[in-house]
Amino acid sequence: MSKPTHDSHDSLMGPGCAAYASQLPLLAHGLLDPAERAALAGHLDSCVYCQARLAAYGQIDTILTQVARQARALAPAPDEIVAAVLSQDDTLPFTLPLKTFIGTTEDSMSNTNHAHDAPDFPESSQKNP
């Protein structure tokens, strides 16, 4: 993957470039109105500095997305979250289809009072005690 670098085009920054500095980062996200987009496109046609800057923003978006995605590997399992949420719910401990998460999240349930106190109900007769 290419990375943004200090471009060698800094010396090519023209007097008109500053006017587009705040618009360049928004171009890829469709956040410019048609007039702004047309003016910027006209400027980009002839400005090497802004072309390089635009490419750098695209690379930063790519890197940010890839780095952000890496955190997904650290996310807890969905069953773990559901079990934790339901274990905090004092109103419906035994009317829920516990078999949907027990087994995969036994450890996360084991530290709740409900799990310790729960009698071994058959699935079809789960009732509030």
Place this chain on the structure above:
Amino acid sequence: MDPRQTAITLEDFTALVEHYEVPLYEFLHHLVQDQDTARDLLQDTFSEAWRAVQRQVPPFVAGNDDVERRRWLYRVAYRRAIDVLRRHYLIRWESLDATDLMNVAQAPGGISLEDRIVEHDTMQHALGQLAPTDVACLLLIVVQGFTAGEAALILGMAEHAVAKRLSRAKQRLLVAYLAQTDRASERIQP
């Protein structure tokens, strides 16, 4: 409550968690920059969603679409994260411990583990130079794919303010990333 609105089931709620918890965790992780805090906030967010399910309030009634539920989840997650950041001033960068490194190593992509760690570190430090709301703007629009209008609803600000923040955040992120890259290069050079 509108009598036409019916509650969503536990099965629906479980499907909601399965669908959104990973991207929501990703958002929280990079917003608070702490794995345990992100996990706590994720659980808090879904607990609040479960309470809303039980109260049978929109968007957790049958008939409301996933777009509204997704936006609701991110709005709650964002507000809770900002509360935590304000309360604890938790703007610190977690070091990659052994477990994290293994998990990061398993992430998809064709680059080496070393490059991935350097890039991760560089981007994390660059993000650390930004205000949390700016980071949220970047994550919501660039990474999560929300429109500026949706991000505005999540962040509680006007759409034009979101666009301004996004522009400023990207400019600052680029500068901070390049500065971080320079520092890394200086450390490598003899």
